[in-house]
Amino acid sequence: EVQLVESGGGLVQPGGSLRLSCAASGFTFNTYDMHWVRQAPGKGLEWVSAIGTAADTYYLGSVKGRFTISRENAKNSMYLQMNSLRAGDTAVYYCARVSTGYYFYMDVWGKGTTVTVSS
Amino acid sequence: SSELTQDPAVSVALGQTVKITCQGDSLRNYYASWYQQKPGQAPILVIYGKNNRPSGIPDRFSGSRSGNTASLTITGAQAEDEADYYCNSRDTNGNPVVFGGGTKLTVL
Numbered sequence: 001e002v003q004l005v006e007s008g009g010g011l012v013q014p015g016g017s018l019r020l021s022c023a024a025s026g027f028t029f030n031t032y033d034m035h036w037v038r039q040a041p042g043k044g045l046e047w048v049s050a051i052g053t054a055a056d057t058y059y060l061g062s063v064k065g066r067f068t069i070s071r072e073n074a075k076n077s078m079y080l081q082m083n084s085l086r087a088g089d090t091a092v093y094y095c096a097r098v099s100t101g102y103y104f105y106m107d108v109w110g111k112g113t114t115v116t117v118s119s
Numbered sequence: 120s121s122e123l124t125q126d127p128a129v130s131v132a133l134g135q136t137v138k139i140t141c142q143g144d145s146l147r148n149y150y151a152s153w154y155q156q157k158p159g160q161a162p163i164l165v166i167y168g169k170n171n172r173p174s175g176i177p178d179r180f181s182g183s184r185s186g187n188t189a190s191l192t193i194t195g196a197q198a199e200d201e202a203d204y205y206c207n208s209r210d211t212n213g214n215p216v217v218f219g220g221g222t223k224l225t226v227l
Contacts, residue, residue, distance in 0.1 A: 044203075058214070
C-alpha cells in the first residue's frame with residue numbers, strides 16, 4: 001500500500017525549533033518529488049516547500065531561511081527542519097507525493113502532523 | 120507570486136450539477152489539479168490534467184479549462200460530496216506551486 005506518515009509535530013514556544021518527518025512506503029521513494037503543505041486552523045491549504053529527486057529545494061517566501069527541507073532516500077524519508085518558529089506557522093503539516101508524469105498533481109498525502117507555536 | 124482565486128462557498132441541490140471554478144494566470148500555462156477535503160481529513164486528489172480521475176473517484180467528477188479558468192464539475196451531486204475543494208497548479212511567478220483559497224461545497 002502506498003503510504004505517507006508524518007511525525008514530529010507538537011507544541012513549541014515562539015523562536016523554537018521542530019523537525020518534522022515523513023516516512024514513505026509502498027513506492028520507489030527516490031523517483032518522486034516530495035512536498036510539504038500546511039493548513040492553519042480554519043484556513044486553506046498553503047504550499048510550504050518541495051524537494052526534487054536531485055535534492056533541489058524550494059521554499060515559500062515566508063519560511064525561506066527558517067525552514068530546511070531534506071530527504072534520505074535510503075530511509076525512504078523526507079524531513080522539514082523548522083527554526084525560529086512563529087505563531088503564524090501554527091498548522092497541520094502534510095507531506096505529499098507529486099506525480100512523475102507530464103501533469104503536476106499531488107497524488108498521495110499523509111494524514112498530517114500538528115504544529116502549535118505558542119507561549 | 121501568482122494566485123488562484125476560488126469562490127469561498129457554493130451550494131447545490133442533491134442530484135443537481137455544480138461547477139466550482141479556479142481562476143489565475145498560471146492556468147494559462149498549466150492544468151489545475153483538484154482536491155477534496157472533508158473535516159478532519161487530509162486532502163485527496165479528485166481531478167488532474169486535462170480531465171483525469173484517479174482510481175476510485177466517481178465519474179460524476181470532471182474537469183475542464185478555458186483560458187485562465189479551471190473548473191471542477193460534479194454532475195449529480197451526492198451528500199458525500201459535501202466538502203472543501205481546492206485547486207492547485209505549478210507556477211512560474213515566485214513560488215513553484217500555488218493553491219486556491221478553497222471552495223466550501225454544501226449539498227442541500
